[in-house]
Amino acid sequence: MSSNRGVVFRGKGEVAVEAIDFPELALGRRSCQHGVILRVVTTNICGSDQHMVRGRTTAPTGMVLGHEITGEVIECGRDVEFIKVGDIVSVPFNVACGRCRNCKRGDTHICLHVNDDRPGGAYGYVDMGGWVGGQAEYVMVPYADFQLLVFPDKEQAMEKILDLTMLSDIFPTGFHGCVTAGVGPGSTVYIAGAGPVGLAAAASAQLLGAACVIVGDMIPERLKQAKSFGCETIDLRQDATMSELIESVLGVPEVDCAVDAVGFEANCHGHNHGQEAPATVLNAAMEIVQAGGRVGIPGLYVTEDPGATSEDAKQGNLSMKFGLGWAKAMSFHTGQTPAMRYHRQLMQAILYDKVAIGKAVNVQTISLDEAPDGYAAFDDGAAKKFVIDPHGQIA
Known part of the structure; x- marks a missing residue:
């Protein structure tokens, strides 16, 4: 054999x-x-x-x-x-x-x-x-x-x-995140995470005709990589609200749609960066996406996380501002691609x-x-x- x-x-x-x-x-x-x-x-x-x-x-x-x-x-x-x-x-x-x-x-x-x-x-x-x-x-x-x-x-x-x-x-996954978020010609889109899936999502958003693709991350080298093919970037270590960071790029505090390419191992932005907060990307998306907008979630979320920092998160239970998403009539698309x-x-x-x-x-x-x-x-x-x-x- x-x-x-x-x-x-x-x-x-x-x-x-x-x-x-x-x-x-x-x-x-x-x-x-x-x-x-x-x-x-x-x-x-x-x-x-x-x-x-x-x-x-x-x-x-x-x-x-x-x-x-x-x-x-x-x-x-x-x-x-x-x-x-x-x-x-x-x-x-x-x-x-x-x-x-x-x-x-x-x-x-x-x-x-x-x-x-x-x-x-x-x-x-x-x-x-x-x-x-x-x-x-x-x-x-x-x-x-x-x-x-x-x-x-x-x-x-x-x-x-x-x-x-x-x-x-990762290419279909990034593309799926953008499609389910509603990215199209002329869109402004926020991509959370400049890892490989986030970068694939950013390239996909450009392929779909987005007018402005903003990528957020805390690692300078990854932000540099996103910028290398025409993305706008925001360093999430800055001590500012997500709306302020988006406004610094677009002149307005919201985007048409967003893609969560981070998932459950997300960290806080701002002065708490480095502190794990598994729902922080989802909550940020609800803050900055326009009313009636969509969020694509190709980032992984799990039913069991033995390494989580809280008992709830160990069972996949996250503290989300879901009322905000409901009030803004937002749509969320989850799951594998x-x-x-x-x-x-x-x-x-x-x-x-x-x-x-x-x-x-x-x-x-x-x-x-x-x-x-x-x-x-x-x-x-x-x-x-x-x-x-x-x-x-x-x-």
Whole structure:
């Protein structure tokens, strides 16, 4: 049997590259003839992975991490009709069957057949069905005909792989945040967070025609990265209200819409910056978004957070100014992103040079053995998106 290695969660603050099982076309003891085995071309480190590594979820030790996967098909199950060996494909981070009522209406992020505990599955993630992660040399992907996005030209795909690798998660996620927030031509939009998802959301807002994209963060290097592709920025360490900070850019204290790309590990802004307050981004959005406006929330919120600073937050209960949102007739859109809803269109935008998403999120390629260092640098706030190249194909 061929060998395989992957990035394994070893407890709070620790990941290791270890030998893992080579994937088989099987689901437990059942054959999985609708699946394929991929030789991983790229696999990315995500902020969602970082939540687990920080000990902020109930992820078990020994889990193989990674849900942002691009690969080359090396084996197809008997029932795969339209994918062939040699195809370069993007894998949506949502595991989805394509057959349940949710998948049939396009809600692949809440598939009913891939997780025994609740709707929705994902590779290498806590409480998402136990699917083996793709921060590895090889991985098995089920429901291949339904899920996989085949790149039309292999040579072109490899030339643009550092952009195309973002199609598995953060580009559709940032785009979904903007779409659900109502970003459109002429919009003014506030993006909370200049991590990779926030930067992807900012690039998406520009692609959707926003007039002004404002990105807020507390890390100067990340704000510099947002500014590098035309965003306005606000340093949230400043001791001012959110309305005042928005007014300093726009001349008025409100935006048309907002995107929360931070999630539950948010910190206070102003003189309390660095103090955790998991609902602070949601409360800020209610303050600065116009009456009748919308907030897209691709940032992760969890049902259990063992590392939270309060007992309520440990159970996912947040102290929100929901009355303000109700009084302003605002809409909030939550949940994971149905990546398949957007990935083909965003692929086309990349291939036709309408967006340089890899440049926007500041890609840095690393080897599989360098993954633990990548996790550590990301945890320290590096203004980079770490892309793992398991087989040394990119360099």
